[in-house]
Amino acid sequence: xxxxxxxxxxxxxxxxxxxxxxxxxxxxxxxxxxxxxxxxxxxxxxxxxxxxxxxxxxxxxxxxxxxxxxxxxxxxxxxxxxxxxxxxxxxxxxxxxxxxxxxxxxxxxxxxxxxxxxxxxxxxxxxxxxxxxxxxxxxxxxxxxxxxxxxxxxxxxxxxxxxxxxxxxxxxxxxxxxxxxxxxxxxxxxxxxxxxxxxxxxxxxxxxxxxxxxxxxxxxxxxxxxxxxxxxxxxxxxxxxxxxxxxxxxxxxxxxxxxxxxxxxxxxxxxxxxxxxxxxxxxxxxxxxxxxxxx
Amino acid sequence: xxxxxxxxxxxxxxxxxxxxxxxxxxxxxxxxxxxxxxxxxxxxxxxxxxxxxxxxxxxxxxxxxxxxxxxxxxxxxxxxxxxxxxxxxxxxxxxxxxxxxxxxxxxxxxxxxxxxxxxxxxxxxx
Numbered sequence: 001x002x003x004x005x006x007x008x009x010x011x012x013x014x015x016x017x018x019x020x021x022x023x024x025x026x027x028x029x030x031x032x033x034x035x036x037x038x039x040x041x042x043x044x045x046x047x048x049x050x051x052x053x054x055x056x057x058x059x060x061x062x063x064x065x066x067x068x069x070x071x072x073x074x075x076x077x078x079x080x081x082x083x084x085x086x087x088x089x090x091x092x093x094x095x096x097x098x099x100x101x102x103x104x105x106x107x108x109x110x111x112x113x114x115x116x117x118x119x120x121x122x123x124x125x126x127x128x129x130x131x132x133x134x135x136x137x138x139x140x141x142x143x144x145x146x147x148x149x150x151x152x153x154x155x156x157x158x159x160x161x162x163x164x165x166x167x168x169x170x171x172x173x174x175x176x177x178x179x180x181x182x183x184x185x186x187x188x189x190x191x192x193x194x195x196x197x198x199x200x201x202x203x204x205x206x207x208x209x210x211x212x213x214x215x216x217x218x219x220x221x222x223x224x225x226x227x228x229x230x231x232x233x234x235x236x237x238x239x240x241x242x243x244x245x246x247x248x249x250x251x252x253x254x255x256x257x258x259x260x261x262x263x264x265x266x267x268x269x270x271x272x273x274x275x276x277x278x279x280x281x282x283x284x285x286x287x288x289x290x291x292x293x294x295x
Numbered sequence: 296x297x298x299x300x301x302x303x304x305x306x307x308x309x310x311x312x313x314x315x316x317x318x319x320x321x322x323x324x325x326x327x328x329x330x331x332x333x334x335x336x337x338x339x340x341x342x343x344x345x346x347x348x349x350x351x352x353x354x355x356x357x358x359x360x361x362x363x364x365x366x367x368x369x370x371x372x373x374x375x376x377x378x379x380x381x382x383x384x385x386x387x388x389x390x391x392x393x394x395x396x397x398x399x400x401x402x403x404x405x406x407x408x409x410x411x412x413x414x415x416x417x418x419x420x421x
Contacts, residue, residue, distance in 0.1 A: 017335045033342055174340050182343060200306050200341040220305045220345065273399075280302035 094133025
């Protein structure tokens with residue numbers, strides 16, 4: 001049902017002197033769930049805004065199914081971007097009622113599924129009459145999730161959908177997402193800071209770092225390229241020779257390094273007297289994007 | 296299916312292993328249907344593509360087979376195939392680490408063998 005590829009080429013974006021996106025290329029293929037991860041200020045929201053024609057760019061192009069996205073209603077009808085709500089006391093959407101926010105979404109989204117929206121409204125126990133500013137952070141996230149899922153858009157993008165949700169609701173969100181995905185096979189792009197529990201949901205992971213795409217590949221393939229190797233300093237050094245060492249942690253003679261390599265080559269040093277353990281997506285992310293801050 | 300996923304190995308490998316365990320335990324018998332990709336995706340909150348990868352791995356090894364339009368089934372002789380596969384991995388996965396750990400504790404070969412014998416005998420008791 002969904003064949004559109006979202007393609008960004010040579011994207012550049014600056015806010016004043018601050019270069020946020022630097023000659024960025026990205027391809028989002030149909031029928032997959034993508035996770036977009038990056039540190040604070042990496043440019044995630046800016047990127048998502050530009051991909052969906054809601055932010056301006058300084059250079060580059062964004063196309064969906066070969067058509068330029070910017071001010072192109074036909075393309076934008078296929079793409080739903082559910083932004084984080086700005087529900088602070090001043091400005092943003094704080095004075096709008098939940099009911100009216102969803103009514104607006106229903107008008108703008110050609111594929112809006114009112115029955116699904118009602119079901120989610122009930123499940124999330126959201127009061128339609130309440131103003132968005134009066135909702136908790138978690139409830140605001142539920143509104144954005146509801147709007148995104150009920151949009152039934154072939155390409156649905158959610159910015160930090162689980163921010164402020166408790167662990168039960170986060171799990172429920174991923175369940176709802178997978179149920180919807182199993183039924184529709186539509187494309188999802190989800191940005192999040194809570195990486196580990198989402199890793200198994202993302203078929204594909206995109207890592208944004210300092211305005212550039214660092215990785216865009218199948219999650220498990222990426223994770224399998226990394227290992228922790230630990231043991232006595234000299235034995236570890238010998239075992240990881242020729243591999244890319246990302247981080248090093250030393251305590252006396254004990255040394256732990258995070259290494260990257262071909263999964264097959266990573267099995268080679270196993271003969272040595274060192275402990276080799278797998279990394280999870282969060283470990284990989286810290287090793288790639290920590291830039292020394294985590295030491 | 297039961298158990299939970301951990302991050303000590305790739306998820307599709309864990310899915311494959313859990314299905315194998317259930318085949319060995321007789322949860323799924325020969326010619327019986329195993330859970331679908333979507334069922335696995337739902338019960339473990341994982342991407343259906345990952346679940347499919349686990350199932351396809353077992354299909355490629357002849358442990359599961361596909362009935363078109365219906366789903367995946369346990370192949371005849373599947374339990375024996377799983378046992379053979381695990382026996383092949385037993386030496387590297389269990390015996391060698393055991394010997395290595397014994398050596399780092401300065402256990403002699405005789406002491407280690409005596410322990411294995413004792414464990415084998417005690418294994419019969421509750």
